[in-house]
Amino acid sequence: MARVGTRPENRHQARFLRLLRDSGPQSRAELGDAVELSKSKVAIEVERLAELGFVDVVGLAASRGGRRSQMVALSRNLRFVGIDIGATSIDVAVLDGGLNLLGQLRADTDVRLGPQPVLDQAIDLVAKVRSGLADPAGPPAGVGVGVPGPVSQAEGALVAPPIMPGWSRFPIRDQLGAALGAPVMVDNDVNVMALGELHAGTARSVRDLLFVKIGTGIGCGIVVGGEIYRGVNGSAGDIGHIQVDGHGPVCVCGNTGCLEAAFGGAALARDAEAAARGGRSDWLAQRLPQVRALSARDVGAAADAGDPVSIALIRDGGARLGKVLASLVSFFNPGLVVIGGGVAGLGHPLLAEIRSVVYRRSLPLATGNLPIVLSELGGTAGVVGAGRLISDSVFATV
Amino acid sequence: MARVGTRPENRHQARFLRLLRDSGPQSRAELGDAVELSKSKVAIEVERLAELGFVDVVGLAASRGGRRSQMVALSRNLRFVGIDIGATSIDVAVLDGGLNLLGQLRADTDVRLGPQPVLDQAIDLVAKVRSGLADPAGPPAGVGVGVPGPVSQAEGALVAPPIMPGWSRFPIRDQLGAALGAPVMVDNDVNVMALGELHAGTARSVRDLLFVKIGTGIGCGIVVGGEIYRGVNGSAGDIGHIQVDGHGPVCVCGNTGCLEAAFGGAALARDAEAAARGGRSDWLAQRLPQVRALSARDVGAAADAGDPVSIALIRDGGARLGKVLASLVSFFNPGLVVIGGGVAGLGHPLLAEIRSVVYRRSLPLATGNLPIVLSELGGTAGVVGAGRLISDSVFATV
Structure with a gap:
């Protein structure tokens, strides 16, 4: 067990630890290949990492022709x-x-x-x-x-x-x-x-990507070169207040027509409630007394059951988000867009609408090989x- | 003179060369401070750079207490x-x-x-x-x-x-x-x-910035951490075809309402021509026979002379570009936005309109200290x- 606050002593050790974390146990020979260090230097650094409690030697690797190399793994106590x-x-x-x-x-x-x-x-x-x-x-x-x-x-x-x-x-x-x-x-x-x-999802092999969270509000994580890009004040990715509609509803921020005022968990709940009370959706009207307050989940269930108003809410919301994403895809040219968060549970009807708008409205060069996928990790x-x-x-x- | 194709031999030498390029001549002591190398190692690397023809020793620095350190500059033959x-x-x-x-x-x-x-x-x-x-x-x-x-x-x-x-x-x-x-x-x-x-403009001390070029079309250069961000296919920053108007003119790309179809040199020339031929602007109508084809420059001259149609064209274009930039500022949270390219010559009326929309429509956190400025470099x-x-x-x- 590494003592609390212990750090690797140099960049080779740091590189080894990240490699073992991301790719699992490695032979000393493989570690040496990754950092272009001599065998003897790799041995010294691995020894130090073991002394610091970061790694264990866990056996011998298959032979690559000469002596079998030791297998190294992150400490099982980490x-x-x-x-x-x-x-x-x-x-x-x-x-x-x-x-x-x-x-x-x-x-x-x-x-x-x-x-x-x-x-x-x-x-x-x-x-x-x-x-x-x-x-x-x-x-x-x-x-x-x-x-x-x-x-x-x-x-x-x-x-x-x-x-x-x-x-x-x-x-x-x-x-x-x-x-x-x-x-x-x-x-x-x-x-x-x-x-x-x-680390663990669809994005493992991608260096530049957007992760769009649709929860109560809407936000975006930006990954540049495998690292989070935060902007100069840490507010990068705050896309919930991008204007999607000059005459849309007033947002909590005071502007009109913000993405978040038009779509997301809070907007869907509001629109579902209005549809239930206004007599436009029998399904939602029947649901309302059972749950007291409707949520995005109810809209999803209604859409699954064929309620046309709920299907239209999801499509319309997907189209508005899609329009914003189309702009961001043209601007940022990412290798992948992942859609996650609770409202992403609305699933494929939502995804289909987002894809349709992004693929139609972004530059062909930027969308040529661009996957737009739902998060596979969900709650984790x-x-x-x-x-x-x-x-x-x-x-x-x- | 460095022989063609010669490169620095290690990252210390490379760092010295960039430092001398960006900050001018440095003493050996200053170079040593910048890379945390010992005096003797700095001397060796500077010696090698001189042999390779990259640098000259140009005299002695002011004393920092001990022996005066040599001043090093990029070779005057580079x-x-x-x-x-x-x-x-x-x-x-x-x-x-x-x-x-x-x-x-x-x-x-x-x-x-x-x-x-x-x-x-x-x-x-x-x-x-x-x-x-x-x-x-x-x-x-x-x-x-x-x-x-x-x-x-x-x-x-x-x-x-x-x-x-x-x-x-x-x-x-x-x-x-x-x-x-x-x-x-x-x-x-x-x-x-x-x-x-x-390198040489307003952006010298900024690491994350957007450079917006308004020429015949409109494009954006994205700088992340002091380097150009190009995206996965090299198309990042291609903002000319972001939709600004669902019912706008058809663009050369086949979509409707693209930014470039609404604003930029080509769009301004088209709108000016229409205003001249449609009898809506006397100024532009008088100008047209003199130049055969109107350009963005004519719109700028007309606006300077008080032509209301031309002023409206610039304001309207600035507002559309501003709306796109507001989204990008919320998303990217840059430290600076520089507006350049030929049409940026329309100057302060355009800048005022862009600023007004961006400051009103972007998140306060992202615009709090955000300068939006015209390029100072112009043609260079x-x-x-x-x-x-x-x-x-x-x-x-x-």
């Missing part, structure tokens, strides 16, 4: 914790060094309660997940946290998050670090989910991405 | 050539190692004539500029080229450029390399102009950027 705080739920996972899920728990919460009760709940969940593990090992080597608002990396805190009263500049990183006895990194939930896709993108966030930091020289 | 091929003109410049202009020529051309006559003309212009120099030195260390269309970096050639028949996959890099006896790099004109701004952004393009390549290890 643990990372991923915490994904949403507006109404917390997901917590314990991961091994390769960011494989060892245990996971989800609980309802309400971020409007303020930071202290929510973080206490997260700390509790971490303890519960760890106590449920067959082999909890020691304290984690690091903790990654995703939160639903704009984050200052320098402060490890949210800055003026619109839906989270009391959280602005609350020291999330420092509080969790003290409670969990490990280095902590905090980022916004969309960036963290994009990292999850990059956040916690795996949070693990990736902190492991990128731990597996780096200071 | 030359780069920048070539900026536009649809109707060629600019050629010879630059020193620090990318200062030593001589420059501009000539009319027509890229529709095909690659051979245009490249022959460029080669001719290079010879003319060099023969006009007091001290032409030897062959250039490298040649950078900007061209008005999509470029494959791997091929050093244009790929299916819409306005340049006969140029697709024509080996520009290899032909110019053979004729000028130097390594050549080719990129599209907007990226090259963005590099020019980054292309040739300086072309020099920067090739010097980045020559001042790097292979």
Whole structure:
């Protein structure tokens, strides 16, 4: 077990750790190929990593002609914790060094309660997940946290998050670090989910991609050269307030016609409620008294059952999002677009509409080989991405 | 003089060369501070760079307390050539190692004539500029080229450029390399102009920025972390066909309502002509017989003279471009937006309109400290950027 706060001593060691994390156990010969180091230097660096508790020697590799090379793996005692705080739920996972899920728990919460009760709940969940593990090992080597608002990396805190009263500049990183006895990194939930896709999803082999989260609101994670691009103030990817309709509904931000005012979980719930009360959808009208407040999920169920109003809501929303994405695809020329978040559960009718608009409206050169896909990770993108966030930091020289 | 094709031998040497290019002569002590190398190692690397012909020792620095350190400068014999091929003109410049202009020529051309006559003309212009120099030195260390269309970096050639028949996959890099006896790099004109701004313009200290060129069409150069971001197919920044109006005019690309169909040099000329012939603008109607075809420049002159139709054309165009930029600013969160290209000569009325829409429509977090400025380099952004393009390549290890 690496002692808490231990870091690799040089860039070769850091490179080895990331390689072992992303590609699994490697022979010393393979490690040497990857960094163009001599056999003897590789042996020295692997030795040091073993002394630091980062790696184990796990046997001998198949022969490549000469003496069989030792197989090296990340230490089986390495643990990372991923915490994904949403507006109404917390997901917590314990991961091994390769960011494989060892245990996971989800609980309802309400971020409007303020930071202290929510973080206490997260700390509790971490303890519960760890106590449920067959082999909890020691304290984690690091903790990654995703939160639903704009984050200052320098402060490890949210800055003026619109839906989270009391959280602005609350020291999330420092509080969790003290409670969990490990280095902590905090980022916004969309960036963290994009990292999850990059690590374990469809995006594994892609260097430049967009991850679009459709939840209550809409946001975008931007990956450039395999790393999250955050912009000069950390607000890059904040696409929910791009104007899609000069005369659309007034948005919470005060402008009219924002993407988020036209589509996303909140807009769908509002439109479904109006359709139910206005007598335009029998299905939604029958559903409303059962659930008290309609949600995007009800619209999805209604569409599955053939309700034409719900199908139109999904198509219309997909078309509006598609129009924004078409602009961003022309501008950014990504290698992949992944659609995730709760509302992505509306599935293929939504995806079909988005694809249709993007492929029609973006430049042929930019869409020629561009896959637009639904996230395969679903609920685990956040916690795996949070693990990736902190492991990128731990597996780096200071 | 560095022999043609010579490169620095390691990353320290490469770092020194870029530092000397960007910050001017440095003492050996300053070079050592920049790369954290010992005095003796800096001395060895500087010695090698002098032997390779890249640098000269130019005297002694002021004392920092001990022995005075040698001042090092890029060799006064270093030359780069920048070539900026536009649809109707060629600019050629010879630059020193620090990318200062030593001589420059501009000539009319027509890229529709095909690659051979245009490249022959460029080669001719290079010879003319060099023969006009007091001290032409030897062959250039490298040649950078900007061209008005999509470029494959791997091929050093244009790929299916819409306005340049006969140029697709024509080996520009290899032909110019053979004729000028130097390594050549080719990129599209907007990226090259963005590099020019980054090197010598308002953008010198900014790492993430957008450079918007408004010429006959509209394009955007994207700088991420101080380097051009090209996207997976090299088409990033191609914003001319983003939809700004569902019912706008049909574009050459076949879609309706593209930005370029609504604004830019070609659209302004078309709208001005219509206003002149339709009797809506006396000023433009009087101008038309004098020039046979109206241009964006005429619209600018008419607006300066108070012609209300021309003022409205500029405002309306600025608002449409502003709307697209507002989306891109929310998405990309740049540190600076620079507006350049011929139509940027419409100046402050255009800039005022663009600013008004962007500041109103983008997220406050993204626009809080965002300057939106006109290019200060004007006609030299292309040739300086072309020099920067090739010097980045020559001042790097292979």
